[in-house]
Amino acid sequence: MSRNYFIAGNWKMHKTRAEAAALAKELVAALKDGRHKYLVAPSFTALETVAAVVKGSNILLGAQNCAAEEEGAHTGEVSVLQLKDLGVQSVILGHSERRHLYKEDDGLVNRKVRLALKHGFDVILCVGELLEEREAGKAEAVCRRQTVEGLKGVSAADLQRVTIAYEPVWAIGTGKTATPEDADAIHAYIRKVIAEAFCPAAAENIVIQYGGSVKPDNAAALMAKENIDGALVGGASLKADAFVPIAKF
Ligand code: PGA
Numbered sequence: 001m002s003r004n005y006f007i008a009g010n011w012k013m014h015k016t017r018a019e020a021a022a023l024a025k026e027l028v029a030a031l032k033d034g035r036h037k038y039l040v041a042p043s044f045t046a047l048e049t050v051a052a053v054v055k056g057s058n059i060l061l062g063a064q065n066c067a068a069e070e071e072g073a074h075t076g077e078v079s080v081l082q083l084k085d086l087g088v089q090s091v092i093l094g095h096s097e098r099r100h101l102y103k104e105d106d107g108l109v110n111r112k113v114r115l116a117l118k119h120g121f122d123v124i125l126c127v128g129e130l131l132e133e134r135e136a137g138k139a140e141a142v143c144r145r146q147t148v149e150g151l152k153g154v155s156a157a158d159l160q161r162v163t164i165a166y167e168p169v170w171a172i173g174t175g176k177t178a179t180p181e182d183a184d185a186i187h188a189y190i191r192k193v194i195a196e197a198f199c200p201a202a203a204e205n206i207v208i209q210y211g212g213s214v215k216p217d218n219a220a221a222l223m224a225k226e227n228i229d230g231a232l233v234g235g236a237s238l239k240a241d242a243f244v245p246i247a248k249f
Contacts, residue, residue, distance in 0.1 A: 006230035009237025020046035026240035106149035131170035171212025187227035
């Protein structure tokens, strides 16, 4: 497999600047000999602080969201221009908390994806079904729609800067992990969707992370699956002693 493992930590709405800096310092030291690709995504308020800590390390800096416009009258939003100014390299978009708590639809997520790519960022596009959608047999259809709509208008060249994170909503923060087999099946399906929407080579190369209650004791079994190329980690990314073993699985 030519794809590199990519382990990302989504710190969500946690940590003051001092706490974020302390965790980032621990990770820089612990992962300097790590063999995979790494990213941390602190809150907007801690980005500048963490940028200074991870500079020159093998840990990339991500934001958890961005606005769909470059600038203007958008109270409470943060622009790609402002993120670039802070040294952010990557943006997580379409996270289930954005989709379900803040009602972001596929069209809005797609505008953000295209704007972030236009400004040179890497993108982690999150997709995943709700429990009721899984129980109704709609998991594949939901992931197809979120993938196709989220990537509408993205060129094959820009797709090389996109990672997909499959995060079944029922597994996020619940302690319920999809089995490696179930996750791998959806990853394979998403790869098929990418092959149809772009081309087989793009599907072969795209990195697809799994997210949803990834922990030190289940990471290796998930990563062993053919189509699982990394993890987007929430709760277990908040402490070095949980994130480092996942990052070094
Ligand atoms: P979790 O969150 O690891 O706490 O389940 C994953 C995510 O939301 O990215």
